[in-house]
Amino acid sequence: MFHEDLITVRDDLKGLDISLSELQYLTNLPVNDELVIIINPIKQTLQSFIQKAKGPEGATTIFLVITILVVIYLVFDILAKSLIIGTFIPSWILLIAFVGVGAAITQLILYLIWKQKKKLVKTNITPSLEMLLIDVDRYNAVIKAIDINDQIEAAGNLGVTIKERSKVIEALQLTKADLIRALKTERILRENRKFIISNSELFMNNLATLTAMQVPEQASEHGKLLNEALQIALDVQHEMRRLQNQH
Structure with a gap:
């Protein structure tokens, strides 16, 4: 609060x-349960990153974030090339599509859970x-x-x-x-x-x-x-x- x-x-x-x-x-x-919008925690994470980047350890924070993103991309690139054979779509486009679809599915699941909770409250x-x-x-x-x-x-x-x-x-x-x-x-x-x-x-x-x-x-x-x-x-x-x- x-x-x-x-x-x-x-x-x-x-x-x-x-x-x-x-x-x-x-x-x-x-009761009073709110629908979780996944864009909100993403915004909070970005805001936190920006605040830390402006701080005295900004260079270290930026380096760590870039390193994590590069590692994620390389791992995804290896998996994409090994699992998806014969595709000419660049790995970075596949990664963006994968993240987008994953976010959409996650949001749908969160919405269905929230609706079920609302129904439970309304019934009882x-x-x-x-x-x-x-x-x-x-x-x-x-x-x-x-x-x-x-x-x-x-x-x-x-x-x-x-x-x-x-x-x-x-x-x-x-x-x-x-x-x-x-x-x-x-x-x-x-x-x-x-x-x-x-x-x-x-x-x-x-x-x-x-x-x-x-x-x-x-x-x-x-x-x-x-x-x-x-x-x-x-x-x-x-x-x-x-x-x-x-x-």
Whole structure:
């Protein structure tokens, strides 16, 4: 979620977000899965190469890349001449065609896998899970907003400092715990539709503690963040109650 290119993420935010892999593990569904476009990693590789080429070890980087490309071409040339007899097509054209066809086939396979995952999610998703996924997005957005604010502050803008930051982080920790509990409960109920949950501790949440932390200063930055966390927690509690009523 975070980008640490310019400014390091503060320790109290690290691991506070709910990552895609964690979300998919909690739901046991490939939710929010995006189609992999193979051109994107190629672009990232090229950008990384350009950055390294501009650095102090640029000459070494360029030499290594050229060496790798030459070796790949020579190996392909030998294989092409030994396997494809009687062709007058230059090896470099065959290599480009091979890479193009391979990329197209790979992209098709990735697309089919992605479509299958989308179908699986559409078949198994419940209204409660849809709402919880929205709450997770909102929760992660709050953390991202704090991270951006931290970067602005670190750039020298001390006037944007979040007051009572520890309270905000504590509220987010409580909210994350409730979200994870709700996602686990939803999964159990979804995968065991005829099973009545007997573990009452799954339905206990930290709402009372979180409500006690709500501050009256609605206009303050930390007040807004606390109240946003509270609203997410209220939504989670609502979904938990609806889950209980459905089973």
